[in-house]
Amino acid sequence: MNKRKLLFNALGSVMLLASCGGNVTSENREMDRFVSELMGKMTIEEKIGQLCQCSGGFATGPNNTKIDRTEDISKGLLGSMLNVSGAANTRKYQEAAMKSRLQIPLIFGLDVIHGFRTGFPLPLAEAASFDLDAIERSARCSAREAAAAGLHWTFAPMVDIGWDARWGRVMEGAGEDPYYGAKVAKARVHGLQGDDLSDESTIMACIKHFAGYGAPIAGKDYNSVDMSMGHFANFYMPPYKAGAEAGAATFMSAFNDFNNEPCTGSEFLLRDLLKDKWGFKGFVVSDWGSVSEMINHRYAADEKEAALKGITAGLDMEMVSECYSKNLKALVEEGKVDEKLVDDAVRRILEQKYKLGLFEDPFKYCNEEREKSVIGSKQSREDACYVAERSIVLLKNDKNILPLSKDVKRISLVGALAKSQKDMCGAWSCADVSKVVTLYDAMCERGYNVDYVEGYNLENNKIVDLNRTLSSARNSDVVIVAMGERAWQSGEMRSKGDISIAEEQQKLVSELVKTGKPVVVLMMCGRPVIFNEVRKNAPAILCTWWLSSEAGNAICNVLWGDYNPSGKLPMTFPQHNGQIPLNYQYKSTGRPTANGEWCAKYIDIPTEPAYPFGYGLSYTTFEYSDLKVNDSVNGDVYANVSVNVKNTGKYKGEEVVQLYVRDEVASVTRPIKELKGFEKISLEPGESKTVTFDITDEQLGFYNNNMDYVVEKGDFTFMVGTNSKNVQSIKYTLK
Ligand code: GLC
Numbered sequence: 089m090n091k092r093k094l095l096f097n098a099l100g101s102v103m104l105l106a107s108c109g110g111n112v113t114s115e116n117r118e119m120d121r122f123v124s125e126l127m128g129k130m131t132i133e134e135k136i137g138q139l140c141q142c143s144g145g146f147a148t149g150p151n152n153t154k155i156d157r158t159e160d161i162s163k164g165l166l167g168s169m170l171n172v173s174g175a176a177n178t179r180k181y182q183e184a185a186m187k188s189r190l191q192i193p194l195i196f197g198l199d200v201i202h203g204f205r206t207g208f209p210l211p212l213a214e215a216a217s218f219d220l221d222a223i224e225r226s227a228r229c230s231a232r233e234a235a236a237a238g239l240h241w242t243f244a245p246m247v248d249i250g251w252d253a254r255w256g257r258v259m260e261g262a263g264e265d266p267y268y269g270a271k272v273a274k275a276r277v278h279g280l281q282g283d284d285l286s287d288e289s290t291i292m293a294c295i296k297h298f299a300g301y302g303a304p305i306a307g308k309d310y311n312s313v314d315m316s317m318g319h320f321a322n323f324y325m326p327p328y329k330a331g332a333e334a335g336a337a338t339f340m341s342a343f344n345d346f347n348n349e350p351c352t353g354s355e356f357l358l359r360d361l362l363k364d365k366w367g368f369k370g371f372v373v374s375d376w377g378s379v380s381e382m383i384n385h386r387y388a389a390d391e392k393e394a395a396l397k398g399i400t401a402g403l404d405m406e407m408v409s410e411c412y413s414k415n416l417k418a419l420v421e422e423g424k425v426d427e428k429l430v431d432d433a434v435r436r437i438l439e440q441k442y443k444l445g446l447f448e449d450p451f452k453y454c455n456e457e458r459e460k461s462v463i464g465s466k467q468s469r470e471d472a473c474y475v476a477e478r479s480i481v482l483l484k485n486d487k488n489i490l491p492l493s494k495d496v497k498r499i500s501l502v503g504a505l506a507k508s509q510k511d512m513c514g515a516w517s518c519a520d521v522s523k524v525v526t527l528y529d530a531m532c533e534r535g536y537n538v539d540y541v542e543g544y545n546l547e548n549n550k551i552v553d554l555n556r557t558l559s560s561a562r563n564s565d566v567v568i569v570a571m572g573e574r575a576w577q578s579g580e581m582r583s584k585g586d587i588s589i590a591e592e593q594q595k596l597v598s599e600l601v602k603t604g605k606p607v608v609v610l611m612m613c614g615r616p617v618i619f620n621e622v623r624k625n626a627p628a629i630l631c632t633w634w635l636s637s638e639a640g641n642a643i644c645n646v647l648w649g650d651y652n653p654s655g656k657l658p659m660t661f662p663q664h665n666g667q668i669p670l671n672y673q674y675k676s677t678g679r680p681t682a683n684g685e686w687c688a689k690y691i692d693i694p695t696e697p698a699y700p701f702g703y704g705l706s707y708t709t710f711e712y713s714d715l716k717v718n719d720s721v722n723g724d725v726y727a728n729v730s731v732n733v734k735n736t737g738k739y740k741g742e743e744v745v746q747l748y749v750r751d752e753v754a755s756v757t758r759p760i761k762e763l764k765g766f767e768k769i770s771l772e773p774g775e776s777k778t779v780t781f782d783i784t785d786e787q788l789g790f791y792n793n794n795m796d797y798v799v800e801k802g803d804f805t806f807m808v809g810t811n812s813k814n815v816q817s818i819k820y821t822l823k
Contacts, residue, residue, distance in 0.1 A: 122447070123438045127431060129190060135434045136416045137165035138192065139399075141373065141407045144172035144181065148199060148580075149376030152408060164188035165413070167437055168405065170197040170243075173518075178238030179454035186450060193441055193450035197241035197294070197373075199516055201260060202226070204233035206468035207512075207519025207636025209479040210614055211246065211276075215262040215658035216633070216704070217478035218744040218768055220275040227279025229471040232289045234518075236462035238453050240444050241292040243340060243373075245276035247327035248297055251669040253659065254307030256582025259515055259614035259634075261302060263658025264671045264701060266323050267763045270330035277334035285337065286445035288452055289462075295331030297342035297375055299357055300324050304344060307668065309583045313344045318756060320346075321791035323673070329366060337370040337440050341403055343378050350385045352378040353394075358402035371404035371436035380409035391415055399425055404433035464523060469638060476635040476642030481655035482705040486627040489606045491649025491707055491739075492566060499536050500564035501528060502543035502557060502600065503571050505612050514614055514634030515579025523637060527570060527610070530640030539564065546574055549590035554599065561600050567607045568647070569597055571622070575634050578614025586665055587617050594621040601625050610643060616661040623698060631655070649707060654742035654768065656704035656811065664693040672701040672812040673759035680760075702746050702763070702811035708737030708773065712745075715808055715816045726788065726822060730780040731808045735771035742770045745808065747781045748815060749788065752803040756792055761807055761815075781808075788822060 127135070142157050148171060160166050161184040172178060178196050185194045202208045208226045217223065227245070234242060249269055250258035262272035273295065282290040300320060304311035315324070332339070339362060342351040351357055352374050362368045379398045380391055388394035395411040396419055406412045419425040445452055462468075482490070505511050509524035531538045539560045542552045551557075561567045571593050577584065589611075598621060600607050608628040611619065622629065630653065635642050645651040662670045667690075679687040681695050689695045714732040733745055747765030751758045765781040781787070783806075789799040801822045809815030 119439060119442050122442060123435055126190065126192070126438060127434060130434070132417050132420060132427070132430070134164045134190060135430050136412055138167035138434050138437050139405050139416070139430070140166050140410070140413045141168035141170060141197070141405055142166060143408050144169040146171055149408065151377055158184045161185050161194065162187040164190055164192060166194065167192070168195045168197060170407065172196055173198050173234070173237045173239055175236070175238045175454045175456040175459045179451060182450050182454060191450075192438070193446040195240045195441060195444070195446070196238060197243060198234065198239050198518070199244065200230050200234045200239065200242035200518055201244045201246065201516040202514070203230050203472065203636060204237065204518045205463045205520045206233060206472050207517055207524065208472050209476050209635045210259045210514045210633050211261055212259050212263060212614065212658060213479040213633030213635060214475055215268070215272055216481050216631070216655035217475065218656050218766055219478050220271055222475045222478050223272055224275040224279035225471055226475045227276045229468050231280045231282070231291045233463050233468060235289050235291050235453055236455070236459045239291055240446070240453060241294065241338065242280060243294045243296060244280070245273055245293065245331070246296050247273040247331055248300070248302030249324050249327065250302040250659065251671040252303070252307035253587050253616040253662065254583050254585060254668055255302065255304060256309060256578045256584065256615065257302070257580055258659060259578040262327070264660060265658070265673070265763050266326040268658065268766070269327035273327040273330045274334040277331055277336045281335065281337065285443040292337035292440060292444070293331070294338040294340050294373065295328055295336045296340035297351070298328055298339050298362065298372070299342060299351060300346050301342035301344050307583050309581055310343050313346050316793075317347070317795055318791060318793045321795045325791075332362065332366045332368045337443070339368065339370065339372045340375050341372055341378060343375050343381065345385060350378065350382045350387050352403050353382050353387055353397035353401045355401045363402055369436070370440060371433065372402060373405040374398070374403055374407045376407055377409035379403060379406045379411045392419065395419060396424060399429050399433065404436050464520065472636065473638035473641050473645070476638050477645050477651040479633060479635060479655055480642065480646050480653045481631040481657055482653040482707070483611070483629040483631055483699060483703075484623070484626065485705055485707070489608060489628040490647065492647050494648060496565045497537050498564045499531060499538045500560040500567045500605075501531065501538050501540045502560070502567060502569045502596070504542050504546055505572060506540065506568070506570035511575040511612070512634060512639040513636050514575045515582070517636065519636050525638055525640040527568075527640045527643050530644045534644060543569070544593050544596050549592045551592050551596050554596070557596070558599060558603060561603045561605050564605060567600050567603070567605050568610065569600065569607060570610045570612055571597070572612035572617065573614070575614060587615060587662070587668070588665065589617050589619040589622070591621070594619055597622045598625045601627070608647065616659050618662060618664065618698065620663060620698065631657070649739065652707045652739050652741045654704070654706060654744065656702045656744045657699055658701070660697045660701045661699040663696065663698045666690065666693045667695070667697070670697055673762050675757050675759055700811055700813040702744070703813070704744070704811070706737070706739070706741040706743065708735055708739040708741035710734065710741070710743045710771070710810060711736045712809060712816055715818050717806065717818050717820050724784050725782045727783045727820060728780050729783060729806045729808060729818070730778050731816070732776055732778050733769065733771065734776040735773050738773050740770065740772050742768055743810065744768045745779045746811065747787075748807040748812060750805040750807070751788065751790065751800070752805060754790065754800055754802070756790070758790060761812065763812070783820070
């Protein structure tokens with residue numbers, strides 16, 4: 089570390105707040121005084137204890153030998169626990185912490201990724217809503233329930249950009265677009281943290297996985313990440329930066345290496361970029377055992393070197409592995425680690441505990457009465473259904489089969505997923521599975537005559553009793569097919585080389601369509617999937633992802649038109665595995681795909697996606713007209729773009745009006761288009777609205793190869809429309 093950084097850390101948070109132009113308010117001064125006074129009393133062992141987190145329950149990673157750390161806690165040798173929840177459980181450990189000499193409270197973290205006991209749609213599904221208020225509402229409810237269960241901290245939002253649908257963890261993020269991902273990151277952080285972390289219904293957020301974890305080579309989880317800094321800055325960095333700007337209390341370092349260094353030991357990422365350049369005031373926790381995994385990376389010879397590299401890089405808290413607890417004291421005593429580095433990490437952690445109000449009342453989150461009244465409340469269920477309805481994407485609706493008439497009486501319901509509470513929850517779920525409303529439950533509750541047939545076996549993907557299934561279809565008014573992958577087939581450690589839906593499943597749909605009955609396919613998945621035969625043959629298709637606790641009610645509300653689907657795909661759906669990674673912000677190249685023979689394409693598969701980014705239909709139709717650019721507006725607004733949108737159908741509906749921008753000629757190669765604005769509007773049949781987008785540096789700028797954000801004069805094309813492909817264009821010149 090250079091002298092500048094040491095000086096910076098030596099002056100503690102007062103310098104930090106001043107340097108970040110942060111208002112050194114009386115609260116901050118009081119916090120600084122309190123923390124400085126406490127640190128003045130701490131031994132080196134107690135300081136190192138604050139930098140250590142152990143798992144108290146189930147393992148969410150390897151090498152998790154469950155040991156009882158109660159004694160260490162009562163000696164002040166542990167700062168945090170993960171995978172423990174429940175007001176009574178956390179109280180027990182907190183009581184042990186209060187027996188320690190300085191009574192520094194523990195903080196409890198858990199992966200509350202999409203809802204707590206009341207489950208919400210997968211983050212990728214929520215992103216399909218393009219409704220930032222709904223997304224924030226989901227995070228708000230997650231925080232409310234998690235806080236009531238004694239938790240102070242969630243390891244969310246995951247903001248990793250994903251271009252590769254083979255990577256199982258795309259289910260956890262907001263999709264492929266950095267502009268949108270940044271907006272979602274801010275909404276989720278605010279939903280979780282609110283405006284005051286001392287409020288007992290708020291919890292600390294954690295921006296993860298820093299950085300670039302969503303771009304493992306070949307889509308293989310944990311694999312190396314290799315990209316230019318310019319590529320990182322433009323396509324992967326924005327959501328992390330947005331999370332820091334939103335005031336996220338914590339960051340999590342990623343498992344992967346980045347620019348040839350493990351993220352957990354990357355001084356560039358953790359100190360230079362996050363803490364210095366962005367002025368991040370919170371603390372960084374390692375992902376699971378990633379401090380010790382620097383040995384596997386062959387970046388550290390042993391745990392002692394891993395500890396040295398971690399603390400030097402700015403990794404503040406070590407999750408589950410014990411490199412810090414076993415080696416940091418010796419490293420300080422040997423003069424290999426300046427104690428000021430330890431102090432900086434301790435200060436960051438204690439400041440968050442102070443902001444949570446835990447020094448005033450360590451048990452403020454351990455209220456069993458509140459836990460009973462908040463978790464699974466009517467409000468939570470309403471929130472979950474509201475967000476789930478808006479996460480559903482209508483992909484096809486030939487002959488307007490949907491919405492179904494209320495007169496539909498006999499339903500042939502096909503597929504085991506229609507009855508599976510567990511699958512509805514998706515990966516990384518904390519939901520109370522016993523309270524999940526499946527599609528079958530919801531249909532029966534609505535009084536429909538449901539004939540359920542398994543149709544196919546999801547494990548061996550063989551059709552089951554075809555005659556029985558076809559007979560059920562022939563005796564119905566409508567056939568609803570719940571198909572896709574099992575929920576366990578996406579998530580961590582769930583990369584797939586083939587994201588196709590099994591042929592047998594698709595063949596069954598074709599057989600059902602041949603009966604001549606109306607067939608509606610519900611595609612249930614945690615990632616983009618390939619289903620070309622169904623896409624061609626099924627007259628109606630809804631992508632319902634994994635919607636969790638209120639899945640059945642939300643799907644029924646959409647099927648029968650109580651809610652007109654408004655979702656748009658936050659990730660491109662490929663036609664073929666060979667196209668992956670596939671996204672809409674591709675570059676022209678020297679031989680653009682559109683230009684005939686000598687161009688960037690395949691000789692054996694198409695280049696076009698099955699469904700493009702931003703795609704989603706409605707039960708009504710929308711017409712775009714009167715696209716205009718209004719030049720030289722004022723101040724930092726260069727211009728604005730306006731378009732008129734009219735509901736030309738017979739249903740009230742919502743439309744996500746999207747603005748894409750192309751910088752025609754720039755000092756670095758730029759994508760053919762990038763999302764730079766969106767607005768979700770609601771229109772009654774026949775109603776019109778003019779949507780206007782301001783054009784500022786945010787819409788026109790990019791990061792150059794020095795990672796400076798620049799806006800260059802010259803020609804631009806603005807594109808406005810209903811998805812990334814179906815747009816109207818207009819030219820603009822920045823003079
Ligand atoms: C896991 C995940 C990370 C999670 C952590 C704690 O391995 O990579 O996202 O927050 O461990 O469960």
